[in-house]
Amino acid sequence: MLRTHCGAAFYLSSVSSVSSLNNTNLFTVNASVMMDVQQPRIVVVGAGVAGLGAAIKLKELGFTDVTVVEAADTVGGRVAKANIGKAWVDTGAQYIHGSSEENLFYCLFKKYGFLSQIPDEGNSVFYRHDGRKVDTEFAQRVYEKGESIIRYRGNNTGGSLGEHFAEKAHGVIEASQADEKTVVQGVLALVGKDYLLSIAASDLHGVSADSWQYYINMGDDLNVEGFMFQVVEKLAENFPKERLLLNKAVRKIEWDGSFPDTKGLEYPVRVVCEDGAEILADHVIVTVSLGCLKAKAANLFNPSLPAEKKEVIEKLSFGNLAKIFLEYEEAFWEKNVSCISFIWDNDSVASAPPSQTEWLKHLSQFTVMKPEERFGNILIGWCPGDVADLIETMAEKELASAITEHIRMFTGNPNIPPPKSIMCTQWRKNNFMRGSYTFLPVGVDGKVMDVLAEPLVATKNPNKDLQVLFAGEATIKTLYGTVQGSIISGHREAERLAQRYGRTAPPAVHCESHT
Numbered sequence: 001m002l003r004t005h006c007g008a009a010f011y012l013s014s015v016s017s018v019s020s021l022n023n024t025n026l027f028t029v030n031a032s033v034m035m036d037v038q039q040p041r042i043v044v045v046g047a048g049v050a051g052l053g054a055a056i057k058l059k060e061l062g063f064t065d066v067t068v069v070e071a072a073d074t075v076g077g078r079v080a081k082a083n084i085g086k087a088w089v090d091t092g093a094q095y096i097h098g099s100s101e102e103n104l105f106y107c108l109f110k111k112y113g114f115l116s117q118i119p120d121e122g123n124s125v126f127y128r129h130d131g132r133k134v135d136t137e138f139a140q141r142v143y144e145k146g147e148s149i150i151r152y153r154g155n156n157t158g159g160s161l162g163e164h165f166a167e168k169a170h171g172v173i174e175a176s177q178a179d180e181k182t183v184v185q186g187v188l189a190l191v192g193k194d195y196l197l198s199i200a201a202s203d204l205h206g207v208s209a210d211s212w213q214y215y216i217n218m219g220d221d222l223n224v225e226g227f228m229f230q231v232v233e234k235l236a237e238n239f240p241k242e243r244l245l246l247n248k249a250v251r252k253i254e255w256d257g258s259f260p261d262t263k264g265l266e267y268p269v270r271v272v273c274e275d276g277a278e279i280l281a282d283h284v285i286v287t288v289s290l291g292c293l294k295a296k297a298a299n300l301f302n303p304s305l306p307a308e309k310k311e312v313i314e315k316l317s318f319g320n321l322a323k324i325f326l327e328y329e330e331a332f333w334e335k336n337v338s339c340i341s342f343i344w345d346n347d348s349v350a351s352a353p354p355s356q357t358e359w360l361k362h363l364s365q366f367t368v369m370k371p372e373e374r375f376g377n378i379l380i381g382w383c384p385g386d387v388a389d390l391i392e393t394m395a396e397k398e399l400a401s402a403i404t405e406h407i408r409m410f411t412g413n414p415n416i417p418p419p420k421s422i423m424c425t426q427w428r429k430n431n432f433m434r435g436s437y438t439f440l441p442v443g444v445d446g447k448v449m450d451v452l453a454e455p456l457v458a459t460k461n462p463n464k465d466l467q468v469l470f471a472g473e474a475t476i477k478t479l480y481g482t483v484q485g486s487i488i489s490g491h492r493e494a495e496r497l498a499q500r501y502g503r504t505a506p507p508a509v510h511c512e513s514h515t
Ligand SMILES: Cc1cc2nc3c(=O)[nH]c(=O)nc-3n(C[C@H](O)[C@H](O)[C@H](O)COP(=O)(O)OP(=O)(O)OC[C@H]3O[C@@H](n4cnc5c(N)ncnc54)[C@H](O)[C@@H]3O)c2cc1C
Pocket: 001, 002, 003, 045, 046, 047, 048, 049, 050, 051, 069, 070, 071, 072, 075, 076, 077, 078, 079, 091, 092, 093, 094, 095, 096, 097, 248, 249, 250, 251, 287, 288, 289, 292, 321, 322, 323, 425, 427, 432, 433, 435, 436, 437, 471, 472, 473, 474, 480, 481, 482, 483, 484, 486
């Protein structure tokens, strides 16, 4: 989830109490507190942040028979990397939403010594379609006004964020001076587009105005590009490699059954993999994305999911966010610039070729990867929703050429060369992700995520409970769409099993004690 514009904290104004998140800072547990030696067999499906979080927490809680099964050839899921130019870049998450010690991910960054390596954000520059720059201070002022409107938590309004924003933005435009109206309108439209990036949606009118009513604000955003995947790789070192099965896609989860192993022991769950392997288990924690659940849940579970859960899977939206990495021989931007924004107005629509206007309109923000010594000259262009879906289908050459014309027009510099390399993320096409992250469409209350998080209830074997549990960013209404939400959801399910086996964890420990 991207929720930052040009270094400015782009977050929700009112906050819920962080103390409501028990044990969020628990990442070590003294195994001596174990109250029994029973070792149920547990399978975790997915080695993204939620799966790793669950597996490591289970290990810390003294469970020794834990296996993680991952379809991809690497860990991390939607925290992922790719090589471009001289560096590895984060193709998935790259912001810590909440740079404070309430945030477990922030603590991990601190623990692994990465925080001190994160450079300061630079300046923003705003262009109109004809190369004119908008005075940064003025643009920032209007931008902040727009942000304060859109940073709206909602509280069972049932309305759309688009409606809310349009109404309030209209007031700001009306109140501005006649000669500034067009720019004010353009900057406010930019706020809306940037917000769509943070939600990964196509249209604010399709997004619930109540999207953030349960959300926990842990502080400002921090851009940790190039470090997020490193933190997750380090995290994965805390789980035994031989128990982490990569390139092993799960095809079927059979539950509420009675499956004997070779020793005649009976297990209620059988996990069947694409390669034909079968793993018997007492418990399985499913962490696949909402996108995968939408596409595959009907065939993945046997017996099938209860109607209530199916309904939630259908109701929640799973967006897309494209990151387009553009590598240049030399920077055409000034050294201190970290964000380049394009402000569209009615004239700019006419200036772009009609075939490209629609998607280019949504390519309004480019961030500069910093520092140059580490990354070279790389810009990231950001696109949300349907436009991201479309861009995934375009050839790199076509994309590079359209973007170059776009940048030339807005900067007023016809000599900007095409990028020497270009790479676009493909989250929607990825069979094991099917998009970027969850958002709440109009009319859907975040509480439905609690339903998604509920374990399945066995009917044939009610004494063998908690057979199928669910974790992942879509299962946590207070932090969905984020890495910290994912890890906490993994911990939640590990702790659910710990409770089931009478295993108690010591009280939460503070971030500082791990530095
Ligand atoms: C482009 C992008 C930008 C983002 N930006 C940010 C950001 O700046 N800050 C932030 O906090 N969050 C951000 N997010 C969201 C964040 O990355 C996710 O919320 C989080 O990583 C999800 O973790 P997860 O474990 O819940 O799911 P996943 O990462 O999706 O993990 C699920 C795992 O299950 C595996 N899997 C799927 N199906 C199967 C199967 N059948 N068998 C076996 N394995 C399977 C997948 O391969 C995957 O590894 C971003 C996401 C994207 C895509």
